[in-house]
Amino acid sequence: MDFQAPHYQEYAEEFKQIAQRFDLDPKHLKVEFYLPRTQAILIEQVENQEFKIHINLEENRIISFQRLTPNGNGNCERIKNKYRRFMK
DSSP states (O other), X not given: OEESSGGGGGGHHHHHHXXXXXXXXXXXXXXXXXXXXXXXXXXXXXTTEEEEEEEETTTTEXXXXXXXXXXXXXXXXXXXXXXXXXXX
């Protein structure tokens, strides 16, 4: 797990819990923004593609996600569905 700002490292255990809750791989996560117990913006690398994921922790759901890498290997819809499950 990588951190955009060094002070996010003190929340490393919380990020592991967030990753588990939203089926994210902590080894391939970068924390871009975090407001404890409120919001998180994470970048996950999945199969050589990067996705920016905005999570509302108060509502326990993904608000939005965006693919950051250009068209890749055709697995994009499958990966997007992984995030869509948590948008309800």
